[in-house]
Amino acid sequence: MAKRRREGSSEKRCDCGKRWRKHLYLVLDDWDKGFSIHKIDALSFLDDSDDSDDDAGGTLRRLPDPPAVRITEARHSPMLFAGLGTTIFFANKKQLSPNATGALIYDTETAAMAMGPGLPENPCCVFVAAGPGETKDDKGRKHNENEKLYTLDHGGRSNHPSGHLMGVSVHALSWARSPAAVAEPWLPSHEWAWESVGAPMAPFDGNEETVVSYTVHPDGRTIFFSTRGRGWVPAGTYSFDTERREWRSHGEWVLPFDGQGYYERELDAWVGLHEDGYICCCQAATATPGAVPEWRKTEQKLFREGDRERHLGATLTYMGNNVFCLVESVVQEGVEPGRAYGAGRGCALHVTVFGLKYSRDGELQATVRRVTKSYAVCKYIPGFTHEAFWM
Template sequence: MSKRQQCLLNRDRTMKRSRLVPKKHLYLVLDDWDEGFSIHKIDLDTLQDTATDLQVGFPEPAVLRLGAAELSLAAFGSNIFIATNPRCGQTPALVYNTETGGLTMGPRLPAPLLGCFDISVAAGDMLYGLSSYHLNVKRQHSFEVLSPAPTADKQPWSTRSSMNWSWKSVASPPPLNEDEIITSYVLHPDGQTIVMSVHDRDDPCLAKGTYFFDTKHCEWRWHGEWVLPFQGQGFFDSGLDAWVGLHEDGYICTCQVASRSRSSTSTTQPEWKMSKDKLFCSESERHLGATLTYMGDTRFGLVDCVVREELEPECAFGDRDGCVLRLIMFGLNYSQRGELQTKIYRTTSYLVSKYLVSFAPVAFWM
């Protein structure tokens, strides 16, 4: 085979792979207009490093705008599930497909999740949703699972396929007390075990311990009086062979994966490390929230929102571009001394408007 023929063959194979694997983008959900929320689709290949300059708004218009007073969000496969009125059981959810750009009606939130749907984990072909705390002290923790199935009653004259999404209660609810709150969670690399750490609800500094939930056998197991070192959702990275998450002080941290073995229950926390570089200042009143997302191959994206330096925090809200949204793309590795290092590839900053103090930017890599 000639070099030209080999080149054409390689190019054809590359094109076939690119058609089979859709290009991923960063999806940002912001409260950046007076009547609701926007979903922005960011192509990382088009981003410029603007660490010292600010861009006003985004180069492309939002792919979706939602008129709503509040949102609950979850990502599942190529879909973003959106509950625009998470306190009302009569309002159906919306399902935005990031591959097709289509918006469809989804199932409404089940009664146990109304007003308290703040944790979601995709495991296998299902999405598990629960609350981080007891909304009602007389009721157990809400724990529901969303599963898809092809619509059974497809009309004979229609060529369109559709899915029937349905919620059902997990048979084994979290064995948590009313004074315990879930502070961090991550999916085990086995793809079927959800790991959750809990603290005392009244004293967040008081760690209680960690539970494992086996989605395949629907059973919980106490794993010991240790907790994950990060806050909120963590991600498993195979290159580091560790869980990765945001430390509450603004650093990135990695945690050794705990064994699923029943004999491994321990009071000793798995080994963990914190990055030398601080990526955001969580202690400042000007800080309005940060979200970490995993982009594969030890690459991460941090979305951070702060009040503009020229404004006081109480004057930053409304239609006045009062906040700065930073997108920090970085990688992680260990030095020869075993120290956790961040390698920042790009920092892009935008001037944005913000309307809700309680809503932090949400980021999905899909």
């Protein structure tokens, strides 16, 4: 049988002129000294002739060995992971000393590691890339100079009698021109650098658990944040215009998905992971305050059926051209949830690639090209499940 056309295929040319294909990069705590980054050709899932779930029988594969990179001695403090362009950043969330190591940078295009700047003082767990535009450095390497990685910093405290944190500032990481290279031209012309965005403080509580969902508007520059109610501040949705550096309130409603949502042009909507394993599709809100956007969810769950207690966490990643990747972390059958951590392979990753469409009745459903692969994995850190990046 002929192979199916790879819908959603995303290939580009690297600096040497060769075609370079994107991959799924999974960050896992699968060894006793730290983290591993595994590289998976998720688009190859769509080459399978069988349109159904080919792991329905419970087959568990092994992840590609060796991993793309391993990060050692990284289990003693909480880690934050973020992606921008072809680069994965990882750093200790809490800097244990002023001389602590800054962020480590893994370039997926060159498979090279480098040192980068440390995180802002009190970063939120939310990192989101926004802003189009591509440039080249002095060696001809392409970078999105206008695309930056934004995060919130909750280092300040308001004078409100409740004592709630309200000093929420915005910081941005970018591949920027190095000031030192002006005086010393032999130095690299660009470097990774954080900057404090000159903007008013965010109009919501600064606790890192406040932001429950976020996404980027189709304009590419406006970031939406939904927050849970906390103390005297009700739940609501806010937007930050990274170009004008302005905050706006959109009302006391929240986006219907958990974590990050992605704009899909074919559906003209934001797509995100709804509670209990449903996928939801939400009309993109206007950049100016307006009505609550309409949304709907799939009739069927995409999570594996099983004991809710065995479910450890899930992420949704956008692969482009109406193709998505759901990664679900669970405890294997026959293993007690409390004994799933350690040297044994007590957990599993279910990686599902699928598309979305509306039925004739207007119902949102996963397309027939939905395919799942399952992998046996080890786990060592109870508070961490996995991170997934498409680049």
